[in-house]
Amino acid sequence: MCRKGSAMTHPGGTIPSRKGFRPALLLAGLILQVLFFSGCTAVQEEGSGPSLSGSAPHAGSGFIRYAKGFSLQHHAGFITLHIDPALDGRKDTLRYILLPSGASVPKGFHGYVPVRTPVKRIAVFSTTHIGFIDMLGRSDGIIGVSRPEFVNTPAVRSRIRSGAIKAIGMPFSPDVEVLLNLDPDLVIAPALPAARKTDYQALVQAGIPVLVVAEWLEPSPLGRAEWIRLFGALFGREDAAREKFDAIERSYRKLAALTENVRERPAVLTGLPVKDTWFVPAGGSYVAALLHDAGAAYPWSDRPGTGSISLDIEAVYPVALEAPCWLNPGAVKSMDELLAMDIRFQDMLSVKTGRVYNNNRWINAAGGNAYWEYGVLRPDLILRDLISILHPGLLPKKGGKPDSLTFYREIR
Numbered sequence: 001m002c003r004k005g006s007a008m009t010h011p012g013g014t015i016p017s018r019k020g021f022r023p024a025l026l027l028a029g030l031i032l033q034v035l036f037f038s039g040c041t042a043v044q045e046e047g048s049g050p051s052l053s054g055s056a057p058h059a060g061s062g063f064i065r066y067a068k069g070f071s072l073q074h075h076a077g078f079i080t081l082h083i084d085p086a087l088d089g090r091k092d093t094l095r096y097i098l099l100p101s102g103a104s105v106p107k108g109f110h111g112y113v114p115v116r117t118p119v120k121r122i123a124v125f126s127t128t129h130i131g132f133i134d135m136l137g138r139s140d141g142i143i144g145v146s147r148p149e150f151v152n153t154p155a156v157r158s159r160i161r162s163g164a165i166k167a168i169g170m171p172f173s174p175d176v177e178v179l180l181n182l183d184p185d186l187v188i189a190p191a192l193p194a195a196r197k198t199d200y201q202a203l204v205q206a207g208i209p210v211l212v213v214a215e216w217l218e219p220s221p222l223g224r225a226e227w228i229r230l231f232g233a234l235f236g237r238e239d240a241a242r243e244k245f246d247a248i249e250r251s252y253r254k255l256a257a258l259t260e261n262v263r264e265r266p267a268v269l270t271g272l273p274v275k276d277t278w279f280v281p282a283g284g285s286y287v288a289a290l291l292h293d294a295g296a297a298y299p300w301s302d303r304p305g306t307g308s309i310s311l312d313i314e315a316v317y318p319v320a321l322e323a324p325c326w327l328n329p330g331a332v333k334s335m336d337e338l339l340a341m342d343i344r345f346q347d348m349l350s351v352k353t354g355r356v357y358n359n360n361r362w363i364n365a366a367g368g369n370a371y372w373e374y375g376v377l378r379p380d381l382i383l384r385d386l387i388s389i390l391h392p393g394l395l396p397k398k399g400g401k402p403d404s405l406t407f408y409r410e411i412r
Contacts, residue, residue: 283301
């Protein structure tokens with residue numbers, strides 16, 4: 001059974017702007033060039049290890065409980081950071097050392113890329129990273145973003161309008177000249193295939209550290225959110241990051257507990273076909289984990305993998321006809337728009353009963369979707385939406401009405 005929900009606003013915060021200065025570190029840039037573009041051998045640190053979906057932390061994993069893609073270890077006066085993007089089938093580990101300004105790299109750590117902390121001036125290529133930084137109250141440190149028109153965070157939008165934040169190009173084609181002129185303490189880049197990393201060489205050669213953040217590769221909803229711990233280490237706000245993640249984890253697990261013993265798990269269809277191919281989340285993906293924790297029956301939960309799998313539309317169509325709920329059908333905003341794509345959709349049970357929902361409730365004029373900016377670090381709010389849609393009776397009511405949806409909207 002699916003429920004119709006109303007909108008809920010998600011506030012953003014702002015704090016006064018301030019600037020910092022970073023001396024050029026040519027040697028650090030050369031080291032980073034080797035690591036960032038070539039990779040190095042993995043070194044196991046406390047906190048790495050398998051993470052489960054929304055279900056339980058990895059036993060004995062120490063400081064990092066769910067995330068698989070990074071690890072932190074504290075030493076006397078500095079922190080080592082390992083990042084394992086696991087892209088293109090490779091298991092290369094990028095190694096960084098977080099040091100106070102002016103401190104020398106300790107003996108035995110000269111293979112690590114120095115990052116001076118707390119970071120004061122940062123450039124980011126993903127709106128998701130804006131969400132992490134804003135949650136820690138450090139959006140005043142952002143000086144460059146990719147596609148600023150897509151940003152939803154109020155404090156950051158204000159700084160964009162004032163000119164305090166500049167456009168820095170796209171992840172695959174960064175505006176190197178702008179970035180060099182901005183002279184940030186740190187550039188946050190997504191994990192990229194090796195062939196796409198060459199544009200960053202001018203930055204690393206100029207001594208600007210480029211740190212790879214790969215939260216989007218995590219198969220666990222809580223693992224994705226736990227990357228806030230990395231941002232906490234960068235900004236000197238580890239205690240705040242831990243407290244915020246712990247609150248998110250408690251909220252998520254409390255919600256997931258509501259569906260553990262549900263009698264009925266409705267089948268859920270996701271995605272939209274592209275020509276003759278329908279891409280659906282694999283059984284080990286974070287989407288499949290969210291659906292399980294929301295009390296859904298996911299038809300492809302037994303398919304291995306953590307990303308998407310491609311299926312012939314003929315293989316999906318029988319499931320699509322009978323599934324009571326359809327989620328995330330592309331970028332559509334109306335039923336007319338959906339049916340214009342393929343008239344056969346009108347035969348689906350979810351369309352006939354009006355149980356089609358999309359995660360684009362909160363979207364700005366340029367198409368920037370807050371689901372990607374905030375949803376990664378608030379999987380508990382996504383889970384609440386999904387439970388509201390699939391099992392409305394499980395959630396408490398406010399003022400006699402069911403809780404409103406945050407990211408999802410009914411397609412009418």
